[in-house]
Amino acid sequence: xxxxxxxxxxxxxxxxxxxxxxxxxxxxxxxxxxxxxxxxxxxxxxxxxxxxxxxxxxxxxxxxxxxxxxxxxxxxxxxxxxxxxxxxxxxxxxxxxxxxxxxxxxxxxxxxxxxxxxxxxxxxxxxxxxxxxxxxxxxxxxxxxxxxxxxxxxxxxxxxxxxxxxxxxxxxxxxxxxxxxxxxxxxxxxxxxxxxxxxxxxxxxxxxxxxx
Ligand SMILES: Nc1nc2c(c(=O)[nH]1)N[C@H]1C(S)=C(S)[C@@H](COP(=O)(O)O)O[C@H]1N2
Ligand SMILES: [Mo]
Numbered sequence: 001x002x003x004x005x006x007x008x009x010x011x012x013x014x015x016x017x018x019x020x021x022x023x024x025x026x027x028x029x030x031x032x033x034x035x036x037x038x039x040x041x042x043x044x045x046x047x048x049x050x051x052x053x054x055x056x057x058x059x060x061x062x063x064x065x066x067x068x069x070x071x072x073x074x075x076x077x078x079x080x081x082x083x084x085x086x087x088x089x090x091x092x093x094x095x096x097x098x099x100x101x102x103x104x105x106x107x108x109x110x111x112x113x114x115x116x117x118x119x120x121x122x123x124x125x126x127x128x129x130x131x132x133x134x135x136x137x138x139x140x141x142x143x144x145x146x147x148x149x150x151x152x153x154x155x156x157x158x159x160x161x162x163x164x165x166x167x168x169x170x171x172x173x174x175x176x177x178x179x180x181x182x183x184x185x186x187x188x189x190x191x192x193x194x195x196x197x198x199x200x201x202x203x204x205x206x207x208x209x210x211x212x
Pocket of ligand 1: 029030031032033034035079080081116117120148149150162163164165166167168
């Protein structure tokens with residue numbers, strides 16, 4: 001029998017196999033973010049898709065409307081660039097693919113910026129947002145997210161470092177060129193693949209990010 005091939009972010013195998021290089025296992029769920037925890041005001045909350053949409057229009061969902069979108073679950077690990085990894089959470093919510101289906105991007109769109117409260121943002125390739133297990137999560141392990149973990153909505157992109165998953169998400173901007181988000185402007189890698197240990201922007205190679 002041949003040696004099984006290990007693919008980035010694969011959710012099978014032993015715990016050690018699921019740990020990207022330089023990461024250590026974390027039991028429990030630490031809280032990690034920059035700045036204060038925003039207060040959720042349901043009547044003012046909306047989720048917006050804007051930028052390079054197929055029809056040029058913005059799309060907007062109230063909290064009630066967003067809550068009625070198709071709910072799915074994915075099992076995925078969380079890899080923080082500060083080196084802790086939390087394995088095997090079940091995230092529930094609306095997949096990136098669902099959003100892309102409901103609000104299609106223009107053919108020229110190549111990247112997205114995911115926007116959160118207080119202007120936090122994270123950029124990624126459109127393909128990262130469209131990936132099978134990318135999910136705008138409302139729940140973890142069947143329970144509603146708590147405020148400090150991103151309630152009412154956070155992004156989980158299992159195959160990228162967790163800073164690429166904004167908590168308190170409010171919208172997605174479709175972009176026809178790459179642009180750096182909050183941490184990507186502040187020394188973190190533009191792509192952020194934990195399996196390639198793409199932690200810092202000085203590691204970026206030609207084509208991996210816009211000029212700094
Ligand atoms: N809005 C916002 N989202 C954020 C962050 C942040 O500073 N602000 N930090 C990111 C980082 S670096 C990590 S590791 C995860 C941590 O998620 P947790 O606090 O639920 O463990 O949230 C990410 N999402
Ligand atoms: Mo992080």
